[in-house]
Amino acid sequence: MARVELENVSKRFGGTRALKELSLTVEDGEFFVLLGRTGAGKTTTLRVIAGLEKPDSGRVIIGDTDVVGKTAAERDVALVLQQYSLYPRLSVRGNLEFPLRPKVRKMKDDEIARRVERAANTLQITHLLDRKVERLSGGEMQRVSIGRAIVRDPRVFLMDEPLSALDAKLRESLRVELKKLHQDLGATFLFVTHDQVEAMSMGDKIGVLRSGRLVQVGSPSDIYERPRNTFVARSVGSPPMNLIEGRFSDGKAEVNGFSLPVASSASAGPAVTFGVRPENLVLEPGAPAEAKIFDIEDQGVVKILTLDMGETRLHATVPAGLHIQRDETVRFGWKPDRVLTFDKETGQNLAVA
Amino acid sequence: MAEVKTKSEVVMNRVAIVAVFVALIIMLTPIYWIASTAFKPRSLATTVPPTVMFEPTLTPFAKLFVRRSQMREPVEQEVYEAAPWWEKLIYDDGENVVRNRRSGDITPSGYADRYKNSLIISIISTFLAVSMGTLTAYGFSRFKVKGEQDWLFFILSTRMLPPVVVAIPMFLMYRTVGLHDTHLGLIILYTAFNLSFAVWIMKGFIDEIPKEYEEAALVDGYTRLQAFWKIVLPEALTGIAATAVFCFIIAWNEYAFALMMTNRNAQTAPPYIPSQVGSGLPDWSVIAAGAFLFLLPVAIFTFLLRNHLLRGMSFGAIRK
Incomplete structure (x- = not known):
């Protein structure tokens, strides 16, 4: 477990500035939701933390170390994506084992089996273990994706709109499950979404992101009751303020x-x-x-x-x-x-x- | 209404079947011609109208692998009696078998060696073109390359002039650097030839593989190379198979450069087979036998990879 801190992080893609001097702190064990529209820089923020993008300037601190120079593999974070993170060639078990198999981990087979079993139990997907990924439903796939993240016991969970490809009912139930999972694991979660309902219902803290800048950070009720400006005011609540x-x-x-x-x-x-x-x-x-x-x-x-x-x-x-x-x-x-x-x-x- | 539509569908279906049938006849007739001629005795090879019913013989194959000459007088009875069955076939067809003057051994024709050359050169150049092409395509697909479009165009432009145009300068260069009539020479040539094709085709396939797969692997603790090996390569297998078949066919069938750049040591089968026309009267059944055997590797290679090919040919068939 660890806290995550971004300090004046800027990132530019060609002519567009995706992140502008972004500073952000996610406390140890916190469920932090980044809320923003398409193009606000949510995904870029996650990718910078995960080590898939290198920031142009600024510091990224996980735990107490600056990880900017480190590869994604060395950062010990887990990333759950909206889609595509499961390998179609592997079974569910193969997918869950995959993050434990890198040579650097030197993990023994029985330890791998134990961890896969535990993750599968937590997410109630034990009965799916030997199934091919392409024969899973959307909700099952997303459960397995989350499973892929939790088998490793990473320091930080990064989630990039993991629920937005699911239908409304499933989204609701997975929302509850994710929250419970967060409580059980006590881990640091950084969850990115454009859905204000998700943000309000799941976050310990919400950060509202607008064109690469953090507009306001606060508890859901802070954001709802005391928006710093009209943008935040219109971002949450349905119908809007x-x-x-x-x-x-x-x-x-x-x-x-x-x-x-x-x-x-x-x-x-x-x-x-x-x-x-x-x-x-x-x-x-x-x-x-x-x-x-x-x-x-x-x-x-x-x-x-x-x-x-x-x-x-x-x-x-x-x-x-x-x-x-x-x-x-x-x-x-x-x-x-x-x-x-x-x-x-x-x-x-x-x-x- | 629905029935009318069904009827027209049935008609269309029949038309399609007939069309496929006609296409098959057009495409398979030359192959049938080669295959049947390969098993005909010389006397039936060029009859008009063509002989359809005949007793197949292995004589053309026996003649293909052995150096022979026109017979001036009938073969001596003892020699004929002592000969194995395939040698007898050659005598029966009115030709002699050339033997080594000292040892008396039968002199083999050049076909087996040329065939071996073809295999070595085609397989190695295909392997090189596909592996380098895949890596290059991966680089272009996944990393920001400055002037990417220009580079890709440049790579493609190597295919824009007829290769024979550069044959003479190539010939002179090869002779100067000592690559003339070497296996390495033709391997380099065919690899260079196929590489641009391999890069383009493979880029299409790799672009189709979501980069999220690798990114997930990177976050999970794999290096880029491991991620490539474990994730990209298995996903790209279909494309690799299709590209390999195309590259192999191009290298296997290449004629002009093989004719010019080699004469003995590294000559491949394509220039050798027609050279048989020149020795005495054209013996079409022997040429057909040579061509028939020459078709087999491509047929086998394609057959082995058929499952991949079916998906690979119809570009971008990878499931998202």
């Missing part, structure tokens, strides 16, 4: 000609962007603002409304029992203490900055 342009006047928020209460207006310039999550919009008669219902999405537990407030489109989550109809005009307000204010120009959260 409503961003409404408006301004302060007389200690109240003024949006679209409506005046809504806020908890504090301190340190705020006149023109700001208000951020409020859909579940913090409240529909009630006599509320200060008015909007027209554009669409209703019934999800069983809740209804997700799309509201048109003038030109601004908003999402609101309301109890499923509420009787409303499309094109109806409703009154709504918000929970004043849950409203965030962002700088209109920079998108920075004014309370955090």
Whole structure:
């Protein structure tokens, strides 16, 4: 087990800068999720740590040693990929043994067998051991991939969107299993994903990555409740946070000609962007603002409304029992203490900055 | 509607079968011709119309391997009686067997030696071209090579002029450096010839192998070379087989350079077989026998690799 630290790591591919002075710390035993869109530099970060890419500058520290000069083989990390990490020519057992077979390990056959057995037990794939890889289902394949990582007892687990090729149901169950695995092993996990649900539900800590820079690091609730800027605010939560342009006047928020209460207006310039999550919009008669219902999405537990407030489109989550109809005009307000204010120009959260 | 479609499908199916049949006849007729002529006595080899029904004989093969001459007078009875069956076949066909003046041993023809030369040169040059080609292709496929496209074009451009154009300068060079009429000379020539082809074909195949396989192996503690050996090579086997067959056929059948660059020691079978036309009257059944035996290695080689070939020929058939 070990902590992983990146210090001012930069990496350039041709003309594009994939990582820009990225610094990041994953504590020993932590489940760290890197969240970012395609091209944000998530995979590059993993590959730099794994030793498959050499950073142009900066340091990569695993444990207490700088590993930049070391090969992938010397770093003792395990990598789980979205696809392709199983060898089609080998059986499941062959695939699980493969990481234990390199000459450098000098591992005895009975030790290999013992470890494969243990990994297979952990992942409940013992019955698949003698099967050919090409005859596995997607979920079984991904289990075996994870098995390939755990047989070695590596210092760090690196996972590159291991669940994104699976269907929704399987993804959910493997999510739970991975979390449990992390608890059982107590190992350091660095998990990369573009799926905010995965990030929120699995991470001890989330790092939001945007064009090669880390925008914010924090616990899932930190990221959700106190996003540093509008980008992070829109990255998590479904439907995403409503961003409404408006301004302060007389200690109240003024949006679209409506005046809504806020908890504090301190340190705020006149023109700001208000951020409020859909579940913090409240529909009630006599509320200060008015909007027209554009669409209703019934999800069983809740209804997700799309509201048109003038030109601004908003999402609101309301109890499923509420009787409303499309094109109806409703009154709504918000929970004043849950409203965030962002700088209109920079998108920075004014309370955090 | 569905039935109409089925009917047209049936018709198409029959048309396809007929087409395949016609193609097979066109392709196999020369082979049948060679094979049947190889077992005909000289007198039936060139009859018009061709003889289809005949009693097969091994005479052409006996004659192929032995040096012989036209007989001026019938062979002496004792010699004939003492001769083994294949020697008798030659006497029966009206020819004499040439013997060593001192020892009286039968003098073999050049065919066996030339055949051996063909095997040595083709196998070694195929091995070299495919192994170097695979490594080069791997390098181009997996590493950032400066000016990669230009290099690949340059490699391909060596095939853009007819090889015979450079034959005379090559001949002069070979004579100067002492490679003329050597096995090494032809091996180098054929390897160089096939290498560009091997690089291009193998690059296609290696590009198809996801590099994630190797990367996983690298992270697992294997060196790049071990990863290549354990992961890439087995996956590329299909491509290697296909490339090897093509290279082997090209080296095995090459005629022009073999004719020019060799005359005795390292001569391969292709220039030797037609040279038999010149000795006396053209004995077509002997030439057919030589050609027939010459076809066998390619047929065997292809047959052994057939499982790989079927997938290998239809490029990029590796499952993702």
